[in-house]
Amino acid sequence: MGHRVGLFNYATQETGGRVDFDHYLLSDTLTAQARPLDTSALDAAIAHAESLDGRHYPADAWAAAQSALTAARSARAGHFGTQNQIDAPERALSYQLARLGVLAALPVTVTAQARCLGGKAYVAVRARNDSDGPVGVALETAYGSRSFAAVAPGASVYQSFNSRAVSVAAGTATVRVTGVVGGRDVTTVRTVQHPAATCGG
Incomplete structure (x- = not known):
């Protein structure tokens, strides 16, 4: 049935407003499955990002990738309770790495x-x-x-x-x-x- 997300708004001052969901970074592994946590994809994404040279990419795309790399490193240094806490930063970083792959140029x-x-x-x-x-x-x-x-x-x-x-x-x-x-x-x-x-x- 896919993923379902609910947002509940408990207004204390006035009703109204809106919330947009731009994208989700969800794991394919459900917490209820009780599988062992696996950081191999996150570790590989971090290692690949660290091997790249910023001279080969546009400045804005490189900055976005570095921001995702910083977030992934921070997540890796912390404590994981669910697979989604591992997969979300990995997918954010992998998206930026794929973007760099399209924009790569030789100086x-x-x-x-x-x-x-x-x-x-x-x-x-x-x-x-x-x-x-x-x-x-x-x-x-x-x-x-x-x-x-x-x-x-x-x-x-x-x-x-x-x-x-x-x-x-x-x-x-x-x-x-x-x-x-x-x-x-x-x-x-x-x-x-x-x-x-x-x-x-």
Whole structure:
């Protein structure tokens, strides 16, 4: 029959008002079943949250996950009387971890310039791996593309693309970064503007 929740309001001053239930964090284990308490899922969620790097996630989502982690740690440090006291903070934290998994990105610094060399216009693109693990990087412009495998943390890759013309219009370069965040394969796409350039007389 599912879960049923009752709210009783005993007004002492005046009647009226309302209460909204946004969501429930309930255990699948009923207290009446008298099963042994199991903290394994909560422990796993805390351990996974502690292994993540905030640089890979948007600030607001990271803050929400850290708040859920703090609540889960606090609950774990206390005394449990029911399985729901374990499962509620675990599910709140797991929800935030799932959200981070969707929003995960690989930090990368990207620059693009237009320059002249030998009377021809070039578009030069540089990308630096700002994450703590190796990544694959693909540089793409209107004048060509190049890929690099296993770019080390803190390392940069660079390519100057020959337009084979004396000028280039202002445009964009695209950088695709692939790697692993929190045990998941992630691809992050960054687009950067480059200015126009005219070479020669």
